[in-house]
Structure formats: structure tokens, C-alpha cells
Amino acid sequence: MIEISDAELSIMHCIWQHHPCTAAQVIEQLQHKAWHEKTIKTLLNRLISKGALSYQKQGKAYIYSPCIEQHAYQQQASSSFIKKLFAGRLTPLVASFSQQHTVSADDLAALKQLVAKLEQEGKNHD
Amino acid sequence: MIEISDAELSIMHCIWQHHPCTAAQVIEQLQHKAWHEKTIKTLLNRLISKGALSYQKQGKAYIYSPCIEQHAYQQQASSSFIKKLFAGRLTPLVASFSQQHTVSADDLAALKQLVAKLEQEGKNHD
DNA sequence: CTTTATGGATTACAGATGTAATCACTAGGG
DNA sequence: CCCTAGTGATTACATCTGTAATCCATAAAG
Numbered sequence: 050m051i052e053i054s055d056a057e058l059s060i061m062h063c064i065w066q067h068h069p070c071t072a073a074q075v076i077e078q079l080q081h082k083a084w085h086e087k088t089i090k091t092l093l094n095r096l097i098s099k100g101a102l103s104y105q106k107q108g109k110a111y112i113y114s115p116c117i118e119q120h121a122y123q124q125q126a127s128s129s130f131i132k133k134l135f136a137g138r139l140t141p142l143v144a145s146f147s148q149q150h151t152v153s154a155d156d157l158a159a160l161k162q163l164v165a166k167l168e169q170e171g172k173n174h175d
Numbered sequence: 176m177i178e179i180s181d182a183e184l185s186i187m188h189c190i191w192q193h194h195p196c197t198a199a200q201v202i203e204q205l206q207h208k209a210w211h212e213k214t215i216k217t218l219l220n221r222l223i224s225k226g227a228l229s230y231q232k233q234g235k236a237y238i239y240s241p242c243i244e245q246h247a248y249q250q251q252a253s254s255s256f257i258k259k260l261f262a263g264r265l266t267p268l269v270a271s272f273s274q275q276h277t278v279s280a281d282d283l284a285a286l287k288q289l290v291a292k293l294e295q296e297g298k299n300h301d
Numbered sequence: 302c303t304t305t306a307t308g309g310a311t312t313a314c315a316g317a318t319g320t321a322a323t324c325a326c327t328a329g330g331g
Numbered sequence: 332c333c334c335t336a337g338t339g340a341t342t343a344c345a346t347c348t349g350t351a352a353t354c355c356a357t358a359a360a361g
Contacts, residue, residue: 052347054347054348054349055259055348055349056348056349056350057348058259058260071308072308072309073307073308084349084350084351085350085351085352086351087350087351087352087353088349088350088351090308090309090310090351091349091350091351092348092349092350093309094309094310094311095347095348108358109307109308109309109356109357109358110307110308110309111308111309120271123260123261123267123268123271124271124272124274124275126256126260127256127260127268127271127272128272128275128276130252130253130256131272133181133184134184134249134252134253135249137276138282139269139272139273139276139278139282139286140282140285140286140289141249142249142253142268143265143269143286143289144289145246145249145250145253146250146253146254146257146265147265147289147293148250149250149254150254150263150265152265152293154297156264156265156266157290157293157294157297159266160265160266160269160290161290161294163266163269163270163273164283164286164287164290167273167278167283168283168287171278171280171283178317180317180318180319181318181319182318182319182320183318197338198338198339199337199338210319210320210321211320211321211322212321213320213321213322213323214319214320214321216321216338216339216340217319217320217321218319218320219339220339220340220341221317221318234328235326235327235328235337235338235339236337236338236339237338237339302361303360303361304359304360304361305358305359305360305361306357306358306359306360307356307357307358307359308355308356308357308358309354309355309356310353310354310355310356311352311353311354311355312351312352312353312354313350313351313352313353314349314350314351314352315348315349315350316347316348316349317346317347317348317349318345318346318347318348319344319345319346319347320343320344320345321342321343321344322341322342322343322344323340323341323342323343324339324340324341324342325338325339325340325341326337326338326339326340327336327337327338328335328336328337329334329335329336329337330333330334330335330336331332331333331334331335
């Protein structure tokens with residue numbers, strides 16, 4: 050399982066959104082992070098080593114693309130997080146989160162719909 | 176904000192469940208981890224340093240107790256996890272998780288009820 | 302052709318983490 | 332009174348992480 054650190058994850062988010070893109074573009078996109086250019090290069094290299102990114106040469110620069118889909122990574126990460134903190138149960142997480150944060154009406158509506166869908170699927174399994 | 180690493184978290188889980196307890200008891204409880212006794216002592220010490228645990232002397236041994244409630248830690252951790260991976264939105268996490276794991280009927284029922292409660296609270300705010 | 306800017310590769314270095322080993326103290330067994 | 336076992340304290344050490352700096356190659360500028 051590919052482990053991506055916090056700083057690296059910011060790079061991945063950028064590349065998931067804008068891929069394929071060059072280091073210069075990543076640096077451009079992540080200006081708000083106030084990271085040194087060298088720092089971003091290092092993180093890109095580490096992500097290559099980890100097999101999270103791939104690249105193609107284009108002239109002297111590299112063009113980066115993700116090797117792992119954002120969706121797949123989110124699944125992997127949320128699964129292990131919930132296992133680690135909530136003994137693998139989803140509802141306590143939702144409860145915990147919603148005790149602290151107001152869930153927007155939109156988000157709540159989407160959640161309701163999702164729950165309905167899951168219920169439906171559950172019934173179909175009978 | 177107290178940062179607790181994965182290995183340390185296993186210690187905390189044990190102490191959250193059994194506190195107050197001695198190092199020997201923690202070691203006993205965590206046999207399945209196959210950790211060396213010394214490893215557990217080290218982790219206990221680090222948790223003390225971080226302010227996650229406190230202790231009282233009882234004879235020559237220490238009695239450990241958590242300084243942070245499990246609930247509080249779960250909130251803090253899930254909040255930052257959801258911010259980091261799902262741009263702070265809860266529903267995508269639920270969706271992601273449920274695509275991979277079957278949510279038990281019980282869990283789903285609890286979730287539905289929770290959603291209903293949140294909706295109610297939302298309305299009351301009008 | 303020489304200098305300079307730009308991009309990747311390598312090296313740096315402190316702090317966190319996983320995983321222990323060694324040190325030091327004290328109470329109990331012989 | 333001396334040795335041993337259990338307990339906390341200190342030290343160890345490789346790897347990962349955050350955050351860069353330095354090195355090296357090359358294309359563009361002069």
C-alpha cells in the first residue's frame with residue numbers, strides 16, 4: 050500500500066486536479082503553501098520513488114501524472130483511518146464529526162440520499 | 176494539538192479501555208501486537224512527554240491514565256482527516272468508504288437516525 | 302564561446318517514529 | 332548481606348518527513 054505523507058498529499062492533490070503537468074506548474078499552483086521550489090521538487094521525487102507518480106520527458110522538463118487515482122487513494126486512506134480510530138465502524142465517525150462541525154444542508158441532503166441508496170442495496174441482497 | 180502516532184494510538188486504545196492501569200497491564204493487553212516490553216515502555220514515555228498520558232506512582236510502578244478523552248481525540252483526528260482528504264466534506268468520505276465496505280444493517284440504521292437528527296437540528300436553526 | 306537561468310539529481314539535516322537495548326534502582330529470595 | 336527480577340530512565344539506531352541547499356547538465360543569451 051502506498052503511503053503518502055501530508056506534504057506529499059498536497060502535491061498529489063495538485064496533480065490529481067491538473068495532470069498531466071510539469072514541476073513548474075505544480076510550483077505555480079502551490080504558491081499559497083509558501084514552499085520553496087526545492088521543497089516541491091523533493092516531494093515530487095519522493096512520490097516518484099514511492100510509485101505514486103510517473104513522468105514522461107518533454108524536452109528537458111518532466112510531465113507528471115498520478116499512478117494512483119484520487120478515488121482509490123481516498124478509499125484506501127479512509128478505510129485504514131476508520132479501522133484505526135473507529136474500530137472499522139462508519140457511523141461513530143459520522144457522529145464524531147457532526148458533533149463538531151455543522152454539516153451543510155447540501156452535504157446533509159447528499160448524505161441522506163446516499164444512506165437511502167445503501168439501504169436499497171442492502172434490501173436487494175435479501 | 177496532540178499528535179499521536181499509529182503505534183502510540185494502540186497504547187492509547189488500551190488505556191482508554193482499561194485505565195487506570197500499569198505498564199504491566201498494558202503489556203499484557205497488547206500481547207497480540209507481539210511488541211517487545213521495552214517498546215511499550217518507550218511508547219508510554221513518549222505519550223507522557225506529549226501530554227497524552229499522566230501517571231501516579233503506586234509503590235515502584237506507575238499507574239497510567241489518559242489526559243485526553245477518546246472522544247475528543249476522535250473528533251480532532253477525524254476533523255483533520257476529512258479536511259485533508261475530502262476538502263472538509265463528510266459525504267464523500269461516507270461514499271468512499273461504503274463503496275468498499277459493506278455497511279452493516281445496524282450501522283446503516285444508526286446512520287440514518289443520525290442523519291434525521293442532524294436534519295432536525297438544521298431545521299431548528301431556521 | 303562563455304555566462305546564466307532552469308530543470309532534474311544528489312546531499313543535508315533536524316525532528317518524529319518504530320523498535321529495542323542498556324542503565325540504574327529497589328524489593329524480595331537465598 | 333548479595334544476587335536477581337521487575338520497573339522506570341536513558342540511549343540507540345534506522346527510516347520517514349519536512350524543508351531545503353548544492354551539484355550538474357544544457358539551452359538560451361550575449
